[in-house]
Amino acid sequence: MAKVFAITNQKGGVGKTTTTVNLAASLAATKRRILLIDLDPQGNATMGCGVDKDAVEFSVYDVLVAGRAIGETVQRAEDSGFDVLPANQDLTAAEVELINEIGREFRLKEALQAVTPHYDYVLIDCPPSLNMLTVNALAAADGVLIPMQCEYYALEGLSALLNTINRVKQLINPALEVEGILRTMYDGRTSLTSQVTDELRRHFDDKVYSTVIPRNVRLAEAPSHGLPVLYYDKQSKGALAYLALAGEILRRASKPSPEAEPDNNLNTQAEQIHG
Ligand code: ATP
Ligand code: MG
Secondary structure: OOEEEEEOOOOOOOOHHHHHHHHHHHHHHOOOOEEEEEOOOOOHHHHHOOOOOOOOOOOHHHHHHHOOOHHHOOEEEOOOOEEEEOOOHHHHHHHHHOOOOOOHHHHHHHHHOOOHHHOOEEEEEOOOOOOHHHHHHHHHOOEEEEEEEOOOOHHHHHHHHHHHHHHHHHHOOOOOEEEEEEEEEEOOOOHHHHHHHHHHHHHHHHHEEEEEEEOOHHHHHHHHHOOOHHHOOOOOHHHHHHHHHHHHHHHHHHOOOOOOOOOOHHHHHHHHHOO
């Protein structure tokens, strides 16, 4: 049965989509069966996987609004070895169309039930807001992965997100947990970065991934080629960082105790990249 992670932060441009696409590719490279769900009408994750958002006949909109099966709607990201449930601007209408529907928060969760046995991980790329789409992702998820930049205002935004997560936990998904906090576009040379890191560790302890994602131009270039960075420049710091993140997530999943960390290839790469 798949683990379902919502990649979310209502702040825009923090690396949600970059993380979803590149984590999907890195986990798929370790032979895990991956479904990426694009839940953002911008369709950036869809395009970043090499699927033309304007050419798809059906998208996640049809799944949420018309009850179309996910299995009949996914596209294969051929070059990267995982499945994509695409999104495009049709999705902006979903919120309005679902407004009077009973159980609208559970549309994605219900649709996922038929396909979770076929995957190891389902990664949901959320839009930069705490709207009904994000609530659908949180209702369907086991864990929330929060990408964030180490900036002064980042922690302020985090408390709004944590309130939403707690509300969802109380009202519709008691099993929901924060899976991890990922520091993105990381520059270890600034003192602000280490202050924010200290603050994050005080609040979230070992939920803060020890892997950090450095600022790396290859990560920004890869989407225009419709490729995860692993297949655009596999030697780049960005590609190694996302492989390391996949390794850290897999190790956490196999070892409930945070102290126990077996060594393996990905672990070694992770150590090269830690900030
Ligand atoms: P939105 O809130 O609009 O959905 P997002 O949180 O999904 O944004 P991304 O689209 O992943 O954020 O990233 C924002 C921009 O920063 C993109 O142009 C992306 O290519 C670039 N970017 C993301 N991560 C990195 C990185 N580690 N190094 C360099 N550029 C990055
Ligand atoms: Mg995005």
